[in-house]
Amino acid sequence: MYHLAILLYSFAVRLVAPFNKKAKKMLAGQRETFSILKKQLDPKASYIWFHAASLGEFEQGRPLLEKIRQEKPEYKILLTFFSPSGYEVRKSYPGADIVCYLPFDHCWNARKFLHLVNPAMTVFIKYEFWMNYLNLLNHLQIPTYIISAIFRPKQVFFRWYAYRYRKVLNNFNWFFVQDQQSLDLLKRFNYMNASISGDTRFDRVYEIAGQRKELPLVEKFLNQTENGKSPVFVAGSTWVNDEAILIPYLNQHPEIKLIIAPHEIDEQRIETLKSSLIRPAVRYSQASEITVSEADCLIIDCFGLLSSIYRYGCLAYIGGGFGKGIHNVLEAAVYGIPVLFGPNYHKFKEAKELIACRGAIVITGEEDFSSQMSDFLSYTNLLQDTGKNAKEYVAHNLGATRKIYEKIFSVCSKP
Numbered sequence: 001m002y003h004l005a006i007l008l009y010s011f012a013v014r015l016v017a018p019f020n021k022k023a024k025k026m027l028a029g030q031r032e033t034f035s036i037l038k039k040q041l042d043p044k045a046s047y048i049w050f051h052a053a054s055l056g057e058f059e060q061g062r063p064l065l066e067k068i069r070q071e072k073p074e075y076k077i078l079l080t081f082f083s084p085s086g087y088e089v090r091k092s093y094p095g096a097d098i099v100c101y102l103p104f105d106h107c108w109n110a111r112k113f114l115h116l117v118n119p120a121m122t123v124f125i126k127y128e129f130w131m132n133y134l135n136l137l138n139h140l141q142i143p144t145y146i147i148s149a150i151f152r153p154k155q156v157f158f159r160w161y162a163y164r165y166r167k168v169l170n171n172f173n174w175f176f177v178q179d180q181q182s183l184d185l186l187k188r189f190n191y192m193n194a195s196i197s198g199d200t201r202f203d204r205v206y207e208i209a210g211q212r213k214e215l216p217l218v219e220k221f222l223n224q225t226e227n228g229k230s231p232v233f234v235a236g237s238t239w240v241n242d243e244a245i246l247i248p249y250l251n252q253h254p255e256i257k258l259i260i261a262p263h264e265i266d267e268q269r270i271e272t273l274k275s276s277l278i279r280p281a282v283r284y285s286q287a288s289e290i291t292v293s294e295a296d297c298l299i300i301d302c303f304g305l306l307s308s309i310y311r312y313g314c315l316a317y318i319g320g321g322f323g324k325g326i327h328n329v330l331e332a333a334v335y336g337i338p339v340l341f342g343p344n345y346h347k348f349k350e351a352k353e354l355i356a357c358r359g360a361i362v363i364t365g366e367e368d369f370s371s372q373m374s375d376f377l378s379y380t381n382l383l384q385d386t387g388k389n390a391k392e393y394v395a396h397n398l399g400a401t402r403k404i405y406e407k408i409f410s411v412c413s414k415p
Helices: 002-019 021-040 055-071 084-090 107-117 131-139 163-171 180-188 200-210 216-223 240-251 267-276 289-293 306-312 349-356 366-378 380-396 400-412
Strands: 046-052 075-081 098-101 121-125 144-149 174-177 194-196 232-238 257-262 281-283 297-299 315-318 339-341 360-362
Touching (some): 055 121, 055 144, 084 098, 180 194, 200 380, 232 240, 267 297, 349 360
Parallel strands (some): 121 144, 232 257, 232 315, 339 360
């Protein structure tokens, strides 16, 4: 059944590729994988293979990857992605020796891929469970780990009808999970090779905050008013549904400077967003010191800046909560500012915990957003205390990278 599902999925991707940019890029990238490996693999080197589904998972695993690169220079790093949203952004990532797509999980792809790479160790990040690759890794006795994993009772592994597919979990040498629920669930099904390590994203956002990019245009945008005292609202990874809540209020409050980074940045999307603002707005990619000083809304229409931009805000809104689910709330929380997001957050442990520690607020609609903004901007203590709670929450959860690294190289790995 699994093999049929993969065949059907790969066929569907090929079918829509002529009409879908993401699918087209995926297929083109996968076709290049084996030639990339043949050209770039060093036959004398020992590789550690990291696999991330997309950009978010890569950022999650990045602290461990970079620690291994620093502490274990005898290994080279192979990094693979499944999604174009990861590969296209990080294909030139200097922390890995080779970056490529992971081909579809067909038996023949798995055999060819692992025959070429023959990794010394494999690390999957959070959610990746490709049966054919994992079965062959186990058969070849290659140590295989999953990090920052979360397991829930409703996942297919734990359904009564999914006994065969649950066997895919037998292929991991160790599960590094985020929480007690995941650990208890694994042990209920007799997977004792697991431990709570926490979430490496905390370490990653902490690193980003310490290495944040200098952004002169953003600073010029913020400091062009008298004393640079205008409150700054940063809206990150927003979708149209989020903006329908935010923009009406912000259009009526020109005293609040807005920096907004939509999740999608194609031309039509950016122009539609810009036209919804009745205030002076400028796109980051088109801004100069003159034009940015004349605007009070800055639209970030490029990748890679948002995690550094959050530090300029006194409040942050994280998009996705009025759609499929919120994006990374920790990137803002690490800077000690209150975090707002929509109601679809329940699958995200860190969001629920931020709410519990009063570092985040859930927004249910336009009226609620207006009310919450009024409270934050009227009561300085509320703004400061909520931001402090957010920052302390991140600080309390640091250290997952160290725990995983020490476990892998002292207990789990073979001599």
